[in-house]
Amino acid sequence: MSELLRVEDLSIAFGNNQVLKGLSFEVNENEVLGIIGPNGAGKTVLLNILTGILKPDSGRIIYQGEDIAKTKIVERTYMGIGRTFQVPRSFEGMSVYENVMIGGVCGRQMTEKEAGAGADKILAQINMADKRDLLAGTLGLLDRKRLEIGVALASKPRLLLIDEAAGGLTESEVVSIIDIVRGAKEQGVTIIWIEHVLQTMIEGTDRTLCVAEGRNVICGNPRDVMDSPEVHAVYLGTEEDYADEGAGADNDIAKTGTAQALPPQDKTLLEISGLNVLHGDLQAIHDVSMRIERGHIVSIIGANGAGKSTLLNTVMGIHNPAGGTIVFEGDDITGKRTSAIAEKGLAMTPEGSRVFADMTVTENLLMGAYLPAAKKAKTEQLEKVFEMFPVLKEKSEQLASFLSGGQRQMLSIARAIMMNPKVVICDEISLGLAPVVIQDIYAKLKELNEQGLTFILVEQEIKRSLRHSDYSYVMVKGRIVLEGKSSELSRSDVSDAYFGINRFA
Amino acid sequence: MQGVRKNNYTKSLAILVIVIVLFFLPQYGSDYAISIGVLIFLYISLGQMWNLLGGYSGLVSLGQQIFVGIGGYTAALVTEVWHQSIAVSLVVAAGVSLVFAFIISFPIFKMRGVYFTIGTWIVSEALLVFFRNWKFVNYDAGYNITIAYRIPMSQIYHGALVIGIGSVVLVYLILRSRMGLALMSMRDNEGAAEVRGVRLYRTKLYCFVISSVYTAITGVVLYLNIAYIKPGAAFGIDWTVCMVFIVVIGGLGTIEGPIIGAVVYVILRQYLYSFPGISMVILGAVAVAIILLMPKGIMGAIHKKFGVEVFSVRRRIDERLEDGS
Ligand SMILES: Nc1ncnc2c1ncn2[C@@H]1O[C@H](COP(=O)(O)OP(=O)(O)OP(=O)(O)O)[C@@H](O)[C@H]1O
Numbered sequence A: 001m002s003e004l005l006r007v008e009d010l011s012i013a014f015g016n017n018q019v020l021k022g023l024s025f026e027v028n029e030n031e032v033l034g035i036i037g038p039n040g041a042g043k044t045v046l047l048n049i050l051t052g053i054l055k056p057d058s059g060r061i062i063y064q065g066e067d068i069a070k071t072k073i074v075e076r077t078y079m080g081i082g083r084t085f086q087v088p089r090s091f092e093g094m095s096v097y098e099n100v101m102i103g104g105v106c107g108r109q110m111t112e113k114e115a116g117a118g119a120d121k122i123l124a125q126i127n128m129a130d131k132r133d134l135l136a137g138t139l140g141l142l143d144r145k146r147l148e149i150g151v152a153l154a155s156k157p158r159l160l161l162i163d164e165a166a167g168g169l170t171e172s173e174v175v176s177i178i179d180i181v182r183g184a185k186e187q188g189v190t191i192i193w194i195e196h197v198l199q200t201m202i203e204g205t206d207r208t209l210c211v212a213e214g215r216n217v218i219c220g221n222p223r224d225v226m227d228s229p230e231v232h233a234v235y236l237g238t239e240e241d242y243a244d245e246g247a248g249a250d251n252d253i254a255k256t257g258t259a260q261a262l263p264p265q266d267k268t269l270l271e272i273s274g275l276n277v278l279h280g281d282l283q284a285i286h287d288v289s290m291r292i293e294r295g296h297i298v299s300i301i302g303a304n305g306a307g308k309s310t311l312l313n314t315v316m317g318i319h320n321p322a323g324g325t326i327v328f329e330g331d332d333i334t335g336k337r338t339s340a341i342a343e344k345g346l347a348m349t350p351e352g353s354r355v356f357a358d359m360t361v362t363e364n365l366l367m368g369a370y371l372p373a374a375k376k377a378k379t380e381q382l383e384k385v386f387e388m389f390p391v392l393k394e395k396s397e398q399l400a401s402f403l404s405g406g407q408r409q410m411l412s413i414a415r416a417i418m419m420n421p422k423v424v425i426c427d428e429i430s431l432g433l434a435p436v437v438i439q440d441i442y443a444k445l446k447e448l449n450e451q452g453l454t455f456i457l458v459e460q461e462i463k464r465s466l467r468h469s470d471y472s473y474v475m476v477k478g479r480i481v482l483e484g485k486s487s488e489l490s491r492s493d494v495s496d497a498y499f500g501i502n503r504f505a
Numbered sequence B: 001m002q003g004v005r006k007n008n009y010t011k012s013l014a015i016l017v018i019v020i021v022l023f024f025l026p027q028y029g030s031d032y033a034i035s036i037g038v039l040i041f042l043y044i045s046l047g048q049m050w051n052l053l054g055g056y057s058g059l060v061s062l063g064q065q066i067f068v069g070i071g072g073y074t075a076a077l078v079t080e081v082w083h084q085s086i087a088v089s090l091v092v093a094a095g096v097s098l099v100f101a102f103i104i105s106f107p108i109f110k111m112r113g114v115y116f117t118i119g120t121w122i123v124s125e126a127l128l129v130f131f132r133n134w135k136f137v138n139y140d141a142g143y144n145i146t147i148a149y150r151i152p153m154s155q156i157y158h159g160a161l162v163i164g165i166g167s168v169v170l171v172y173l174i175l176r177s178r179m180g181l182a183l184m185s186m187r188d189n190e191g192a193a194e195v196r197g198v199r200l201y202r203t204k205l206y207c208f209v210i211s212s213v214y215t216a217i218t219g220v221v222l223y224l225n226i227a228y229i230k231p232g233a234a235f236g237i238d239w240t241v242c243m244v245f246i247v248v249i250g251g252l253g254t255i256e257g258p259i260i261g262a263v264v265y266v267i268l269r270q271y272l273y274s275f276p277g278i279s280m281v282i283l284g285a286v287a288v289a290i291i292l293l294m295p296k297g298i299m300g301a302i303h304k305k306f307g308v309e310v311f312s313v314r315r316r317i318d319e320r321l322e323d324g325s
């Protein structure tokens, strides 16, 4: 096999943050190389260097036998280097179809006709043919992520760089992403694939490289890499979510919560009854009822498009329900303004880790504490979240736009906690986080929970949801199809409930 | 799909009817209506050309009055000093502005963002000072453009109509071309566009040159209509301020935006002549109100509410079917 790309001794620093410290590796023609590593390891920075957006301080990049240090961004695209962005950068005012056409027309100098025919094939490949004429700005996060792959493929890359395509997907959707990558490989494309979803690395890559502290920790057969003690130390931690063990063993870990100690009338914190939500003509939520008890961790499990985000947004007053009531601590909050609801003590981490990019990390956190109740305890809270996420303390004076994807996710969780709320609603809390950080966050959540904070979690990982929650709801197509104490539900109950009905085509 | 095609057909027919009605306006319209028409058409052109820069290429220029001035002075010199025809002055204006746009693109394209904006403005101020002290253009006294008195108003009207419609057609064709895709992607996200293979510098340069040349041609007709030119007015920033106003209230980055904006602007200005002192304040207040109520301009609000686009540059299935592919 001949070599397509060789990276030699790459180093780059931002101020005194030495991100890459002599990283070296190579990729062979038609190989899929996976890259894993902790949040902030420099994986996205590496792609930015490979595509010419960032200049390394030292080191060489040899592509097709040529040093491309001086090659401009567009020239690298013309040479066949294509990429996706971790935080999607779709062209929002253009349709999905036009977005894909850009790849062919601008990246490969095709005529519009050629590019259009190619675009239709690609849309079928990435399962977006039905969204063809929608403006990209109206798409949800996961669709945009998939569109990123489509746009990159449209420029017929020789080397495709993928920066986290599978975060937040259900198992069958992850499989479909693996299939897309395999399809590209069969067409002769060489791929570098960054991902925190380990299944993709094990099933979808030929070799996996683990990067930590700016260096190559280990590189080789994916399974061997996952099993190596070095990778466990820097990246995986101790939890073995990726191994296919039964759920039963976890039941003893499931906690019972603190709610029992309270008198029954105070037990219910949030009660949703008979909720219906419409998106235009489409009914997104059908007659949903839920009871969240004080001091519980409640998880909501469901495929993408099941209506979880719509449900949570309705609770937060972002959508107006067509019917039903939402009662929080005895007060009806149905249809109230978001700010009023937040003031009552509900905080939400938005999907896709939206942060104020042009503000520093500290400013972002203080934005979380704008409510009078939170303002008083500001410094105390700040210390608490800094203790929870030490990286944020390190980067407290930096602009949020310079954070890595995972660090942004941490920031958005921390910002919700800064509000000093009674309930924290976490939409896709583990999306884009390294396994070791996910464990850390769950441990911290548990700590906060023991201090009396209630959580509503949306998770894709069924096992993780069941293990860490007291009570679970399973949603399919806007309806609750299964609910129960997490310790009494098994993983197969849950997957039967939703994969059975809502198989990803 | 049938529906879409039929819709397109109705739309084209409606546009054709409007154009015919406008073409024959001098036969039945009052002088006042004709003069308003002239202004609207010329401002549509100015708006379209500024939109090409500010709305699509991310080039926020505050110096497009340079080209209005070049157009106006060319008209004056060619007709008054050299006694040539209007057609000659159009050609000369195009040539001079082409060369000038190229030359100044080297220094000002080195500047980014707000520096570019300031850079373009400084160039225009410098040009203003230069013209005031330049014997060749009669210093600060300027010229009466007497040929304007000798041609009938309907001729100026038709010239303005052609220029106004021409600007819409030009922008439409650009957006439907390959460069159009590149431009729209730049409008949405410049950094990502570059990674996808868009040559930013070259695309911006093309836009700047096209916009400047067409603005100069518009300037010729503008000054035939005004019939008197002085450096202060010709190179005044007022020109660009009104271009920005038109584009922003109409809808940045849309074809319909500058048309709506120009109509609103010209009509508003007519009413505001009765309040000379505070007319700028009122215009400013209108702009602020529209931006607050409709962040994407009037066209953005219409599009959001009714989903209509008159000049759709979208690439859709039905069109390719019509192409026979
Ligand atoms: N333009 C920049 N200026 C300053 N610091 C930056 C910049 N870009 C990245 N960094 C820092 O470099 C480090 C590596 O960031 P990078 O985005 O490559 O992480 P990552 O490995 O992709 O992590 P994740 O898995 O969370 O996406 C982070 O600490 C980040 O804050």
Ligand SMILES: [Mg+2]
Binding pocket: A043, A044, A045, A086, A163, A404, A405, A406
């Ligand atoms: Mg990253």
